[in-house]
Amino acid sequence: MTDKLDFPLDAAPFDLIVIGGGINGAGIASEAASRGLSVGLYEAKDFAIATSSASSKLLHGGLRYLEQYEFRLVKEALAEREILLKKAAHIVRPMRFRLPHHASLRPAWLIRLGLFLYDHLARRSVLPPSRSIKLEPHDGLNAGFINAFEYSDCWVDDSRLVIANVKHAHSEGAEVRNYCRVLNVSRNQELWDIELYDQRTKQTMHRSCRAVVNATGPWAADFLNQFSPDKSLRTMRLVKGSHLIVPRLYDGESAYLLQNDDKRVVFVIPYLDKFSMIGTTDIPFTGDPYQAQASDDEINYLLTITNQHFRHQLTATDVVSSFSGVRPLFGDESSPAQELSRDYELVIQTDHGKLPILTVYGGKLTTYRKLAAKAVDKLSEFFPNSMSSQSSLSVFAEAKGFxxxxxxxxxxxxxxxxxxxxxxxxxxxxxxxxxxxxxxxxxxxxxxxxxxxxxxxxxxxxxxxxxxxxxxxxxxxxxxxxxxxxxxxxxxxxxxxxxxxxxxxx
Incomplete structure (x- = not known):
């Protein structure tokens, strides 16, 4: 790697500059660089500092999204699980999930139908299918829970998945910088002019490029409105999801999906051998996403649902740590947060067909690679010499021969x-x-x-x-x-x- 303080004052124009070092920005930089484009990737703070390190750390199709008829999104996410199991084998691992049955919340036939679709919407070559199981006392659940449904998804270290993409982009020639804030983007005749402030060197720099990607996550609309010549064409709703870390609740490596009478579900996931991770909430959010943290109401909500299911009863004093991430979602203002789509949209704005800026609205961890490939495809009319995508077949360096x-x-x-x-x-x-x-x-x-x-x-x-x-x-x-x-x-x-x-x- 080039010395992290070696940031030349000038550089040849890039094909593409990506703003935002979360999973979508890192994924797009990795995808574009591997397809022959020259790329710059700039992040205002640290890579994965916000939403991309505050997820539930799952690569999953989203079983509950089937109830919202999001079949395309679920199918795409299920297919991506299998790809990422190989692409990032060092940080992705299969995990079995157990769904204790509440007859009063969802009938067994509906769950079986959902799991049948979950098993067959996309091809599986690694993950085993769903099944019905009997719960045992050593599983740790309350005595009233006898039957459960078990299915497969994957766990991932989310922040390290971001780093794997950043490293790959860099290995393909991209200039990557964290703690490097974009102050302004403006069109200047045939090129974009990007004004940067490097927080380590305390220097203002300029880079130029032929296209810009705005992958700033919950800041996407604000970034366009405040720092670019264009205005956001989409309105996003910000939703906060909080997670709790508590001492391990039960033995075994299975995770649990707990149903609640508000139709939401809560994950309880083995974490770092010693802990269980509980989450997540879906609460409308205003303010600075960097400052998001779990409220007392969220903590009580998650603990209450967990205590309704497990014999070991938790109190707020058992919470070792908590973290919160802010997700930008689509949907009507009157719709509950849990009903908002986890899908994404890629929107290009140009100046009379030239100098495009592509903005990423929405997205989820599981489908980041597919989103990245679509983003570069969408820009291909401006880069006719770009190569076709191979990211579904390639493997990160850390996972080669793993x-x-x-x-x-x-x-x-x-x-x-x-x-x-x-x-x-x-x-x-x-x-x-x-x-x-x-x-x-x-x-x-x-x-x-x-x-x-x-x-x-x-x-x-x-x-x-x-x-x-x-x-x-x-x-x-x-x-x-x-x-x-x-x-x-x-x-x-x-x-x-x-x-x-x-x-x-x-």
């Missing part, structure tokens, strides 16, 4: 001093690229805190654009859940000076 069992065995033999949980953590984060870290860990005498070595920090700074302690602990890894205040202070005392940028901003 085999968990084989990799674990090799690492265990070569690095017997590393504890089993450390090896598992490194494999699940970095896939086959963990060898780059291990080759340096071998020279470290001991970790800085927990099982975090200086070599891993250096790797994240040099290869994954980590600039702050928060970048490292909460997005590149999830070690923030496992460090106490003393360990955080110890880490602050030894990290590279580069990381002081954000620390000073906290």
């Amino acid at each position: 085999d968990y069992r084989s990799l674990f065995k090799q690492v265990s033999l070569q690095y017997p001093e590393l504890a089993k949980p450390t090896i598992e953590r490194l494999i699940e984060l970095y896939g086959v690229e963990l060898w780059e870290i291990l080759s340096v860990i071998g020279t470290d005498t001991r970790p800085i805190v927990g099982d975090l070595y200086q070599a891993e920090i250096d790797h994240l700074v040099s290869n994954e654009w980590a600039l702050t302690l928060d970048d490292i602990l909460n997005r590149r890894t999830k070690l923030g859940y496992f460090l106490n205040n003393e360990e955080r202070e110890a880490l602050l005392s030894v990290v590279d000076h580069d990381l002081s940028f954000k620390i000073e901003q906290q």
Whole structure:
């Protein structure tokens, strides 16, 4: 990677500049660069800092969307699960979901019909089909729950999926920058002029390009209205989804889908071995999406539904942590948030057929790759020499030749001093690229805190654009859940000076 402070004052015009480093922006940059376009990707804060690190961390078709007749969206998402299982094998894994039966909420025949469609709307080659099961006492549910339905979906580390796309875009020649805010975009004769402010160097830069992608998520409409010559052609509704992290509620690797009498469903998902993740809510949101956090009402709502199902009863004091993300959705103002579509729309605006700006409205984690391919296809009339998409067949570098069992065995033999949980953590984060870290860990005498070595920090700074302690602990890894205040202070005392940028901003 080019030195993260090496940001030349001028550069040749790009074909495409993507604004926004969440999953859609990173995916579009990756797709466009792999199809032969020159690309710049700029994110105002850290990659995946907002909605794309605050999801339910699922690659799923959206079983409940069938009730809203969103068959195309569900079919597309189901097909993408299978693609991403191979494309990002190091961070995606199959997960079985259990739906305890409430006869008063949804009849069994309706659930069976929905699961039949879920099994057959798209081809499955990896994931097993749905089935009916009997619940056992060790499952942890209240005694009143006897029958359940079980089906397949996938879990993913959402923020690392963003980083995988950013890294791939960079490997294909893209210029990528986080902590680099776009101040203005304007058409200037034959090119777009993009004014940037790099928060690390405190410098204002300019880049030019032939097309712009506005992938700023919940800020998409505001960005057009405030920083571009165009006005947004769509109105979005912002909806907040909150999640709770609590001590693990039950044994086993299955997740649960809990029904509620308001027709919503809540996931309870095993998380980081020690925890369960509970979510999500759907609440109208106004304000700054960066400041979204779980309200007391949301916490009580999620805990109440969970306590209605599980024997172990939770209180607010059991909440280890919480996070909230803001999703931009379509729909009538009078419709409940849970009835709004999770679909997406790609809208191009031009100046008399030239200098397009494509805005991404909506979207969901599961379908990001398909959205990215469609976005580049939509711009292809302006780039007739762009290549066809191969992203459904290609594999991220971290997942090439990935085999968990084989990799674990090799690492265990070569690095017997590393504890089993450390090896598992490194494999699940970095896939086959963990060898780059291990080759340096071998020279470290001991970790800085927990099982975090200086070599891993250096790797994240040099290869994954980590600039702050928060970048490292909460997005590149999830070690923030496992460090106490003393360990955080110890880490602050030894990290590279580069990381002081954000620390000073906290």
